[in-house]
Amino acid sequence: xxxxxxxxxxxxxxxxxxxxxxxxxxxxxxxxxxxxxxxxxxxxxxxxxxxxxxxxxxxxxxxxxxxxxxxxxxxxxxxxxxxxxxxxxxxxxxxxxxxxxxxxxxxxxxxxxxx
Amino acid sequence: xxxxxxxxxxxxxxxxxxxxxxxxxxxxxxxxxxxxxxxxxxxxxxxxxxxxxxxxxxxxxxxxxxxxxxxxxxxxxxxxxxxxxxxxxxxxxxxxxxxxxxxxxxxxxxxxxxx
Numbered sequence: 001x002x003x004x005x006x007x008x009x010x011x012x013x014x015x016x017x018x019x020x021x022x023x024x025x026x027x028x029x030x031x032x033x034x035x036x037x038x039x040x041x042x043x044x045x046x047x048x049x050x051x052x053x054x055x056x057x058x059x060x061x062x063x064x065x066x067x068x069x070x071x072x073x074x075x076x077x078x079x080x081x082x083x084x085x086x087x088x089x090x091x092x093x094x095x096x097x098x099x100x101x102x103x104x105x106x107x108x109x110x111x112x113x114x115x
Numbered sequence: 116x117x118x119x120x121x122x123x124x125x126x127x128x129x130x131x132x133x134x135x136x137x138x139x140x141x142x143x144x145x146x147x148x149x150x151x152x153x154x155x156x157x158x159x160x161x162x163x164x165x166x167x168x169x170x171x172x173x174x175x176x177x178x179x180x181x182x183x184x185x186x187x188x189x190x191x192x193x194x195x196x197x198x199x200x201x202x203x204x205x206x207x208x209x210x211x212x213x214x215x216x217x218x219x220x221x222x223x224x225x226x227x228x229x230x
Contacts, residue, residue, distance in 0.1 A: 004157075032215045044206065044221040051216040089157065093215045101215050102148060102171065107157040 002027045006090050006106035013080055013113050021075040021109045023064075023090035031092040033057075033066055033073040034103065039086045047075075047088070080113045087111070117141065119222035121207050127228045128197055136192040136225045138207030146212030147190050148219060149174075149182060153203045161205075164190060165212055197229045 007022040025031065035047040035057070048057030053068035062077045073090060090106040120139045128134050140147050149161040160174040164184045175181070179198075184190040194201055204226050208219040 034218075036221075043223040044208075046218045046220075049216070049218065091158075093217075101146060101210070101212070101217060101219075102160045102163050102174075103150075103158070103219060104160070105150075105157040 002031070002092060002094050002104045004090050004092055004104055004106040006088075006109050009087075009108070009110040011109060011111045013111070015082055015113055015115050016079045017113075019075070019077040019080045019084070019111070021088055021090075021111070023073045023075065023106060025071050025073065025090075025092050027071075027092055027094050029094045031094045033064070034091045034093070035062070035064055035073070035075050036089045036091060037086045038089070038108075044089070080111075082113045082115050085111055085113045119207055119209055119220050121205075121222035121225050123225060124223065125226045125228075127230065129230050130199060131196055133193065133195045134197055134227065136194075136205050136227070138190045138192070138209075138222060140188065140190070140207070140209030141220055142188075144209035144211055144220070145187060146210045146217070146219075147184060148208045148210075149190070149192050150206045150208065151203045152206060152224070158206065161192070194227075197227075199229050202227055202229045 032051045034049045036044045037047045048059040050057040050066035056065045064075045087108045089108045091103040122137045147164040150158040163171045179195045182192045204224040206224045207222045210217040210219045
């Protein structure tokens, strides 16, 4: 079946540090991959996505590359800010799931950035 | 424009009571999803609507859970005879429903506490 595995948190970094949050997946088909973010007190929102192999999604200084050979979609940012403190979720939508475009989710990784 | 809205934002109920949760999707979005997030866990898919029909109800945990959607708009999730394990945040999302690459837009959630 389909699944998403994320690195466990919490992750604590100092401002301007480099961030990597690992995400790997298994899918029966050819998925689209997403990173969602949940800031404190706010709802889930899309951070970035990639829909085919070797695509790179990017937004707000975050990047993730769809690696089919390693079934990975790791999230990276070169220099984190205090405002990046949030919970980050990796998710997939499997094209072979027919009409159902439900998202399969990782457990989330909490990031705290200290000034 | 207006995002996805959910009501109530918080609901505290006694074990055995019925509850009804409401979701108003973004206008024009044909797909609507319900997810559940238990404390410390990832999001769990419950049900998916395309228009007013529900092609996938596979995530509903028991026959105490039901959902409907009318007018390709508002959806209600009903939980009968609530149990303590139903305590969670219930999230609604909507999308254009055209492709697996679609972004799902989330509401703020309803936090359900069953005493």
